[in-house]
Each structure stands twice: as structure tokens, then as C-alpha cells.
Amino acid sequence: AQKVTQAQTEISVVEKEDVTLDCVYETRDTTYYLFWYKQPPSGELVFLIRRNSFDEQNEISGRYSWNFQKSTSSFNFTITASQVVDSAVYFCALSGGSQGNLIFGKGTKLSVKP
């Protein structure tokens, strides 16, 4: 069975702090894809990144970076120098090579205080 675990339910930081959101996944597929989505207070789900199981290179996009480690089945997300606008619920998700639907974690609510 496939599963995504986001152990951190809520995180609160002060602006400019760095914060890492953890994501651990379970799958028996050899080909799979990992995603992060952001859900701001307005409610929409915003796509942030996709990573396939064959590409373990870390990725950086501005203040955002992602660390994918197959050995520990983790796909962690770091926000550097957090800002109030980063306050949102962040979801990690998984899909298999033969299925299209996303399996989501429970989400981590990030609050960035000024």
C-alpha cells in the first residue's frame, strides 16, 4: 500500500527563520513521483514541485529547496528566511507510475509570525 506521512501537524516560526517540513513515503513501486503542494488560507492548492524516483538531485528554487533521499524514503522541504506569506498548509503527495491519483499526507500547517 502507498502512504505519505507528514509527522509535523503544525509548525510556528518567526519571520526570517529557516524551516524544514518533513515527508516520509511508503510505496512498492519502483517508479513513482513525489509532489509538494501549498494551500494558503484562501483554500486553493498550489503546485510547488514534482520529483521522480530516478532523480535524487536536490532542487532549489529561490528560498525553497527540496531534499529527496530514497534510502530513507523522505522528501523534505526547506524554506529559507521564511516570510509571513509562506503561512499555509503544505502537503506532500505521492503517485505511482501506473496510477494517476495523488496520495496526500495529512499536511503541515506552517505559521510564520512577523
Place this chain on the structure above:
Amino acid sequence: DSGVTQTPKHLITATGQRVTLRCSPRSGDLSVYWYQQSLDQGLQFLIQYYNGEERAKGNILERFSAQQFPDLHSELNLSSLELGDSALYFCASSVAGAGEWGSYEQYFGPGTRLTVT
């Protein structure tokens, strides 16, 4: 703006009623997915359509049904509504096709918030 549209944005109805939620995918996307987000269950996959055909089912109740029309818009029909059906319903679309179902990101609409009273 993801390019996926959903109507209505909010819906309030009574138990036992039937409602229809509508979704238009991004231009060019043939795959449409429906998800339900509730406080107790989180984000759960309901059903997927690809180019007019049902392709995959998730935790969709028998009281719920969906279809995708020739113009690729999709509708989710919820009937005999119960209080527990109150949730945010998302539609998502993707360019993914046969052999690459999971390999593309899905773009989500703004959601329809359903309140059953």
C-alpha cells in the same frame, strides 16, 4: 490562476438533497480528477476521467457519481446528501495520458465548498 475552473464556489443545501459540481480542466488536459478534503479524512481521491472515460476510482461513495463530457468538462453529482458530506471538493487536471498516469503534476481548481445542513 491554475487554469482549472470550478463552479459554484460555495453550496449550501439540506440533507437528502442532490447537487452537481462542475469543473473545466486546463486547455489541452484530458485527465480530470476529483478529490474531497475534509477535516477528518484529509485530501482523498474520488475518481478520475480521461478523455470522457472513467479511468480510476478511489474512495467514492455509491451516492456519488461523475462524468466527463465531450468538451472535457466534468461534473460530480452528489445525492442523498448527509451531514458528513460537507467538505471542500476539488477538481484537478493533468496532461498525463496512457503509460504516464502518475508522471505529471495536477493543477487544482479553487474548489467547491459544500455545506450540508
